[in-house]
Amino acid sequence: MEQEAVSQIRKKDFTPYRFLLVDDSEFARKNIARVVSMLGGLIAGEASTGREAVVKYQEIRPDIVLMDISMPEMEGVDAVGEIIREDKKATIIMVSSLGHKDLVKKAIASGAKHFITKPVQIEYAAKIVKAVLEGKGG
Numbered sequence: 762m763e764q765e766a767v768s769q770i771r772k773k774d775f776t777p778y779r780f781l782l783v784d785d786s787e788f789a790r791k792n793i794a795r796v797v798s799m800l801g802g803l804i805a806g807e808a809s810t811g812r813e814a815v816v817k818y819q820e821i822r823p824d825i826v827l828m829d830i831s832m833p834e835m836e837g838v839d840a841v842g843e844i845i846r847e848d849k850k851a852t853i854i855m856v857s858s859l860g861h862k863d864l865v866k867k868a869i870a871s872g873a874k875h876f877i878t879k880p881v882q883i884e885y886a887a888k889i890v891k892a893v894l895e896g897k898g899g
Contacts, residue, residue: 792880826852855876
């Protein structure tokens with residue numbers, strides 16, 4: 762794949778976008794971290810449950826959240842709802858296996874901007890994240 766297709770992106774002030782990675786699987790978080798790295802982003806925090814994601818979001822106010830759908834303590838869909846209630850401008854992309862199509866629809870209805878399917882294909886996921894961030898304007 763050509764490097765231009767997933768070139769690095771920066772905010773208008775040229776600083777890197779700050780990401781919060783949320784998944785109960787450490788392996789999945791590491792895989793998503795490769796997307797962040799490819800885009801030149803900064804991992805500002807990680808969480809392994811929906812509840813932890815809400816708390817971390819409040820603490821670090823990342824530019825974007827990459828959130829798993831299915832997690833212990835609080836599902837990703839519920840975490841999206843809580844984060845969006847507190848910050849209407851939150852940018853959240855869901856990360857989910859194909860079997861959770863209804864939950865992805867619910868998450869998008871709750872305010873998530875897009876979704877990436879598992880297993881994550883790094884280049885494709887990077888294109889989605891880039892498109893969402895560029896649409897946001899930085």
